[in-house]
Amino acid sequence: MAEHAAPNAPASAHPKDYHAAKMGMWLFLFTEILLFGGLFLLYASYRHRFPEAFHAGGQTLDVFLGGLNTVVLITSSLSVAMSITALRRGELVRCLWLLGFTIACAGGFMVNKTIEWLAKFHHGLIPGSEHMLALPQGQGVFYGLYYAMTGLHGVHVIIGGSVLAWVMLLIRQGKVTAQDYVVLENAGLYWHIVDLVWIYLFPLFYLIS
Amino acid sequence: MTDMTDTKNAHEAQHGPLSYRFLALVWAGLMALTALTIAAARVDLGFLNVAAALGIASAKASLVIFFFMHLKYENRLIKGMVLTAFVILAIAIGLTFVDVGYRY
Amino acid sequence: MSAPELAANHTLAAADQAIATAGQAVATAHPGNLVNAVAAVDNTFLLIFGISAALLLLITAAMIYFVIRYDRKKHPVAADFSSNLWAEVIWIVLPTLLVLGMFWSGWHSFRALRDAPAGALPIIVTARMWSWDFEYPNGKHSGTLIVPVGKAVKLSLTSKDVIHGFFAPAFRLKIDTVPGMTSHGWFRADKEGEYVIFCSVYCGLQHARMTSAIKAVSQEAFERFLAEKPAAAGHPGKALLDAKGCLGCHSLDGTESVGPTLKGVYGSTGVFVVPGGKDKHEKKLKLDEAGLKQVIMEQRPWRVKGFEPIMPGYADQMTPEELAQIIDYLKNGDEVGKTAGETATPASTATPEQGRDLAEAQGCLGCHTTDGSEIVGPSFKGLFGKPSTAKDKAVVDRAFVEAVLKDPAARLGRPSSMPAFPDLTGIQRQQLLLFLESLGSTHGKAPAMSHEAHQ
Amino acid sequence: MDQTDHPAGGLTSRPFFGPQGSGGPGDKGTGLASWIFSTDHKRIGLLYLGVIGLMFTTALVLGLILRLKLMTPGSTLLTPQQYNAMFTLHGVIMVFMVVIPSIPASFGNIFLPLHIGANDVSFPRLNNFSWWLYVTGMVLAITSIFTGAGAPDTGWTFYVPFSERTTTNVSLAVIAVFILGFSSILTGLNFITTVHRLRTPGMTWRKLSLFVWSLYATGWIQVLATPILGITALLIFAERVLHLGLFDPGRGGDPLLYQHLFWIYSHPAVYIMILPAMGVISEIIPVFARKPIFGYNMIAFSSLAIAFAGSLVWAHHMFTSGMSDTAVLIFSFLTFVVAIPSAIKVFNWLSTLYKGSISLDPPLLYALGFIFMFSIGGLTGLVLGAAGTDIHVHDTYFVVAHFHYVIFGGTGLGMFAAMHYWFPKVFGRMYDHGRAAWAFWLVLLGMNVLYFPMFIMGLQGMPRRYYDYLPQYGSMQMVSTWGSWLLAVGLALMFWNLYRGCRYGPIATRNPWGGATLEWTLPTPLPHEAFEGDPKAPEPYDFKGINPDG
Numbered sequence A: 001m002a003e004h005a006a007p008n009a010p011a012s013a014h015p016k017d018y019h020a021a022k023m024g025m026w027l028f029l030f031t032e033i034l035l036f037g038g039l040f041l042l043y044a045s046y047r048h049r050f051p052e053a054f055h056a057g058g059q060t061l062d063v064f065l066g067g068l069n070t071v072v073l074i075t076s077s078l079s080v081a082m083s084i085t086a087l088r089r090g091e092l093v094r095c096l097w098l099l100g101f102t103i104a105c106a107g108g109f110m111v112n113k114t115i116e117w118l119a120k121f122h123h124g125l126i127p128g129s130e131h132m133l134a135l136p137q138g139q140g141v142f143y144g145l146y147y148a149m150t151g152l153h154g155v156h157v158i159i160g161g162s163v164l165a166w167v168m169l170l171i172r173q174g175k176v177t178a179q180d181y182v183v184l185e186n187a188g189l190y191w192h193i194v195d196l197v198w199i200y201l202f203p204l205f206y207l208i209s
Numbered sequence B: 001m002t003d004m005t006d007t008k009n010a011h012e013a014q015h016g017p018l019s020y021r022f023l024a025l026v027w028a029g030l031m032a033l034t035a036l037t038i039a040a041a042r043v044d045l046g047f048l049n050v051a052a053a054l055g056i057a058s059a060k061a062s063l064v065i066f067f068f069m070h071l072k073y074e075n076r077l078i079k080g081m082v083l084t085a086f087v088i089l090a091i092a093i094g095l096t097f098v099d100v101g102y103r104y
Numbered sequence C: 001m002s003a004p005e006l007a008a009n010h011t012l013a014a015a016d017q018a019i020a021t022a023g024q025a026v027a028t029a030h031p032g033n034l035v036n037a038v039a040a041v042d043n044t045f046l047l048i049f050g051i052s053a054a055l056l057l058l059i060t061a062a063m064i065y066f067v068i069r070y071d072r073k074k075h076p077v078a079a080d081f082s083s084n085l086w087a088e089v090i091w092i093v094l095p096t097l098l099v100l101g102m103f104w105s106g107w108h109s110f111r112a113l114r115d116a117p118a119g120a121l122p123i124i125v126t127a128r129m130w131s132w133d134f135e136y137p138n139g140k141h142s143g144t145l146i147v148p149v150g151k152a153v154k155l156s157l158t159s160k161d162v163i164h165g166f167f168a169p170a171f172r173l174k175i176d177t178v179p180g181m182t183s184h185g186w187f188r189a190d191k192e193g194e195y196v197i198f199c200s201v202y203c204g205l206q207h208a209r210m211t212s213a214i215k216a217v218s219q220e221a222f223e224r225f226l227a228e229k230p231a232a233a234g235h236p237g238k239a240l241l242d243a244k245g246c247l248g249c250h251s252l253d254g255t256e257s258v259g260p261t262l263k264g265v266y267g268s269t270g271v272f273v274v275p276g277g278k279d280k281h282e283k284k285l286k287l288d289e290a291g292l293k294q295v296i297m298e299q300r301p302w303r304v305k306g307f308e309p310i311m312p313g314y315a316d317q318m319t320p321e322e323l324a325q326i327i328d329y330l331k332n333g334d335e336v337g338k339t340a341g342e343t344a345t346p347a348s349t350a351t352p353e354q355g356r357d358l359a360e361a362q363g364c365l366g367c368h369t370t371d372g373s374e375i376v377g378p379s380f381k382g383l384f385g386k387p388s389t390a391k392d393k394a395v396v397d398r399a400f401v402e403a404v405l406k407d408p409a410a411r412l413g414r415p416s417s418m419p420a421f422p423d424l425t426g427i428q429r430q431q432l433l434l435f436l437e438s439l440g441s442t443h444g445k446a447p448a449m450s451h452e453a454h455q
Numbered sequence D: 001m002d003q004t005d006h007p008a009g010g011l012t013s014r015p016f017f018g019p020q021g022s023g024g025p026g027d028k029g030t031g032l033a034s035w036i037f038s039t040d041h042k043r044i045g046l047l048y049l050g051v052i053g054l055m056f057t058t059a060l061v062l063g064l065i066l067r068l069k070l071m072t073p074g075s076t077l078l079t080p081q082q083y084n085a086m087f088t089l090h091g092v093i094m095v096f097m098v099v100i101p102s103i104p105a106s107f108g109n110i111f112l113p114l115h116i117g118a119n120d121v122s123f124p125r126l127n128n129f130s131w132w133l134y135v136t137g138m139v140l141a142i143t144s145i146f147t148g149a150g151a152p153d154t155g156w157t158f159y160v161p162f163s164e165r166t167t168t169n170v171s172l173a174v175i176a177v178f179i180l181g182f183s184s185i186l187t188g189l190n191f192i193t194t195v196h197r198l199r200t201p202g203m204t205w206r207k208l209s210l211f212v213w214s215l216y217a218t219g220w221i222q223v224l225a226t227p228i229l230g231i232t233a234l235l236i237f238a239e240r241v242l243h244l245g246l247f248d249p250g251r252g253g254d255p256l257l258y259q260h261l262f263w264i265y266s267h268p269a270v271y272i273m274i275l276p277a278m279g280v281i282s283e284i285i286p287v288f289a290r291k292p293i294f295g296y297n298m299i300a301f302s303s304l305a306i307a308f309a310g311s312l313v314w315a316h317h318m319f320t321s322g323m324s325d326t327a328v329l330i331f332s333f334l335t336f337v338v339a340i341p342s343a344i345k346v347f348n349w350l351s352t353l354y355k356g357s358i359s360l361d362p363p364l365l366y367a368l369g370f371i372f373m374f375s376i377g378g379l380t381g382l383v384l385g386a387a388g389t390d391i392h393v394h395d396t397y398f399v400v401a402h403f404h405y406v407i408f409g410g411t412g413l414g415m416f417a418a419m420h421y422w423f424p425k426v427f428g429r430m431y432d433h434g435r436a437a438w439a440f441w442l443v444l445l446g447m448n449v450l451y452f453p454m455f456i457m458g459l460q461g462m463p464r465r466y467y468d469y470l471p472q473y474g475s476m477q478m479v480s481t482w483g484s485w486l487l488a489v490g491l492a493l494m495f496w497n498l499y500r501g502c503r504y505g506p507i508a509t510r511n512p513w514g515g516a517t518l519e520w521t522l523p524t525p526l527p528h529e530a531f532e533g534d535p536k537a538p539e540p541y542d543f544k545g546i547n548p549d550g
């Protein structure tokens, strides 16, 4: 442990403490990781129990759509990362464009996801439906997990997109600037976590079979 | 632990913004790995399929965490915290398998 | 359970044993598995309680002593020390050793509870809201667990609906029954007698009433029991209602509990709600043979109006013959019984033996013994002629017993844990009374004090 | 209030519960809005104390009614359904709304920043938000009682498949739990960051008070374990509303996995409950013995050890569940490992008393009560941790007794100790010491008469969550109910005494107990802005030259 002490913030106002903000965000990201972690735990256990059913289930998912979404998310991660560079270099317009592009990617991802879900619904794979009940043991669980995990992820995409939009507004208003960019950085961190989760979801559902 | 490096030098002297070029390179790496994992899934490697998919996913995750998320440039404290979080998750899943693995 | 599932279970159990080498070592140290699980568990209790009591005493005594001895008035200046390597090492090492001992002892007794001896009598236990079913190797079912004394019994447990827990305190045995899974446990009753079974896992409304009994009987009595045709007394359909657990949710006397009453259900018209969001509507169904069959056997989404959708479909648990008997009972009732109560039935048609079986099937013997000892209620032995535990201390006679059977709380004048048996038929009551009388009567002896004790 | 009219004298600034500004345009006054939207950690601490107190009293009364019902066997007083709903609410409120937030959110909020020489936590607005989340969760939970098809009746553990099937209002209750969990996460996150970032110069890790250490360790559990509760609650909701079938045995789901998820959070949660209380005890004992805490390093380290090892033992709640025997072996072993750091703390507290100069003031009384009760609760925890014995007493009153001893006797008494210790600093007045001692003895006696018989009943096989029981347990149940009345009298006396003290008690001095941590250098009651500039980091347990006032 450090033997020298923390620099204390000046007593009066609550000045921005860059490190604290970052640390707080990371701690928050841990909670997101563990939130999904619970589902990953279920996934691992059920996969262990029903290898065949998971195999069969995985084959019904469209690798192309999944892959496309992977590309979309990775690219959006790039654009967020770039937007931070842009902001710090003072290239405001470029920063906003990059963020706009990211949000467009989020939208694209959701459209793609909706198409995919609708196709599943079309095949009668609606949670709680007779058809789901009739599936062989384990496959129902597979689709249950599929909906739970991609659904929760989808919610995070929407939240992430909204947060980025809000930060765009703050940049426009000059509340987030080249000197004071930690809000954008934290929003970016959040967006990367969304990407990170997908990086695991993609092989687990679409590829391993 | 160096969690308390002086605020000023911690965030100013640390590093400038990452260059676009560098970020694009990371992106290219991620895309390549994505292609690789899809390709690997097409060949039947038996048990290795799972290992390969998870291995590649973890490589991708590391790229995102270390570069996009700047973890490489954070102080050791944050790095330690991130490690703790992942270790706890791994332990939780691992210990669950003490039951699940021996039950079915 | 399907055959492959069973096989899988066996291999896994084997694998498990191999892995748990530590436990194996203990088990093999007792060849022939004559481990007495109860004694092993009790030893662990003693060990941990012993150490704990000593530590607690030490801690409390030290605390009190310090507070008195070093009171600020007597001891105004505190000593100045804040560590002592040896002391600290001691209270890391000592507790570590103590807890390791406790752990080992606990694990040892756990193994004793888990490793059923070879050749144990296999019994399948099925829990459901809110009753137990025990299936013996020859396919016979019962609601109380009858076992031969001195013989190890291996239980395979599962549940039809939610998680329940099979808990037999006398044998330190507790194991959850989980739907979709089979769990295992074993015990051996070394003395004849009755031992209570509780449901230990919270399972809804009647969790507290989901009790039954283990009855340890001689080998001969056990074989006789196995050979017996079910439902010696009363209508077979009625016995089935009990055995299948219907009476856990339905009454026969017109009162509504979890499900609607079955009194007069035959021929009535049921009003059902068909779910389905916007399409939700009601439908009526005449409850004749066909209607009842549908209602009972099907896992149906439509439900009796005003009730919860918890009734299971019975298709996989009931044969058509059984269903026919149930429907016959619901239709005709126990004709003999209906009149028997009032117009004197020739007592010759009832025997004390039948009464004994009935007392067992109805669970009376879960609370009352026949040997003078007391478990829950007063013993049946010598009951007649005793002053009762009722408020008015009335002497026990036929009328008294009949009244108690009908409504214990009312007759006894105080709350009672004894359930009412309002739907015993007249002939059954006769059988029970004969049985009680056969246990002799007491005159002028001191009243049993059991219930007064906690009034 | 003007500074001069506070007789404590020497005040340099206004008490934090007085008006904030100078009456100028920016003055926030003392109105309701100035409280519920306050970002001042002290006000937020008091806000928490208020709502937690409210919930505590509610759930206590529910507990009292449970006991009233259990006085006699049979269906008396409550219908079975009412009883089932009542113990569920009692448990849910006590766990999620009382003991988990209790000490950290109230006294932690007020004194963690002060102990490290900071004027607030790192994220004051987040702090206020987390209080609002708490209130939202609380309101939803209470709504769930009166809406839908009846109050939830699952027990606080929400075990599937029962919680999926029951028609009562479980869906709303689990959403409430999710939100309460979120609130707890934000508190933990705030504390961790605050401890890392806002320590005054010279405040090294080894100068942190043990209270701060315990909150720091707790913060980590809150951040890393609570999300699992979140996902568990969401899954129940999804199961009920969307019928995903993840735990439905009919479709291959495994109800035991639910239990794993639930306890992965809820076991560490018991350390969220107890660690802060242990921190309080570690503060109080040295102050009243006027002697440096014995084994500082070991106590600080054992908090972290409990936090870490405590995350590895969850399945000791599942020994009878039908999980694999290997899991029983490993989790039983790990459970015993966690007991060791607790043992270390107890022995270190005792050694601190040894050769001290002890003044048996109310805070110390409560602290010693804590040690006694926690030892009983913890030692019986060992009975539960041992696989063989747990099989017998699992889901019986033995467990009920164990956790009431550790939660109420431990966290509860720890909370009361904190209330009596910091009362003068927070409210600026002093309560009656004699009455506080009387209340203490009544509470201690009441608790033991109430809960000790439960150990005996449990050993005799009395299962928990039974609205009715066999008459053989009647006498013990009766004694236990008498105990609850004794306890009720004791608690009422205690609360009344504190209330009186708060309104009419004598004005408190700056440092009535002679504490060496930073808050005792501040005026009483605490001012809005605690420190002007960075205070010098003290030795938290060096009492030389520090004497109780008066």
Ligand code: HEA
Residues within 6 Å of the ligand: C055, C056, C059, C094, C095, C098, C099, D157, D270, D271, D273, D274, D316, D317, D335, D336, D338, D339, D340, D342, D343, D344, D346, D347, D374, D375, D376, D377, D378, D379, D381, D382, D384, D385, D386, D390, D393, D394, D395, D399, D402, D403, D406, D407, D410, D411
């Ligand atoms: C504040 C909360 C709290 C705390 C601190 C603890 C502490 C401990 N608990 Fe407890 N526990 C609960 C709250 C808590 N528990 C609750 C709420 C439940 C029930 C949940 C439910 O089902 O509803 C429960 C249930 C529970 C079970 C499951 C029982 C069952 O359902 O079958 C087990 C099993 O291992 C257990 C064990 C322990 C142990 C080993 C400790 C240890 O940490 C204790 C360590 C303390 C000591 C050991 C005493 C002090 C030390 C000494 C006096 C020195 C000497 C010591 C030694 C030599 C070792 N607890």
Ligand code: HEA
Residues within 6 Å of the ligand: D057, D060, D061, D063, D064, D066, D067, D070, D087, D088, D090, D091, D092, D094, D095, D098, D099, D154, D155, D156, D157, D400, D404, D407, D408, D412, D450, D463, D464, D465, D466, D467, D484, D487, D488, D489, D491, D492, D495, D496
């Ligand atoms: C902090 C935690 C906490 C606390 C303090 C308590 C306190 C009490 N509990 Fe609690 N209890 C739990 C947590 C707690 N409980 C949990 C988690 C469960 C498990 C639930 C489940 O199974 O799901 C449980 C279960 C439980 C049961 C088991 C139910 C069953 O299994 O069937 C019982 C039965 O007796 C019980 C009783 C009591 C009693 C009598 C008190 C007494 O201490 C209460 C005494 C009441 C008073 C003393 C009232 C005092 C009045 C005032 C203070 C008013 C004055 C106020 C002002 C002036 C402001 N509790």
Ligand code: CUA
Residues within 6 Å of the ligand: C127, C128, C129, C130, C163, C164, C165, C199, C200, C201, C202, C203, C204, C206, C207, C208, C210
């Ligand atoms: Cu069945 Cu409780």
Ligand SMILES: [Cu+2]
Residues within 6 Å of the ligand: D266, D267, D270, D313, D314, D316, D317
């Ligand atoms: Cu636990």
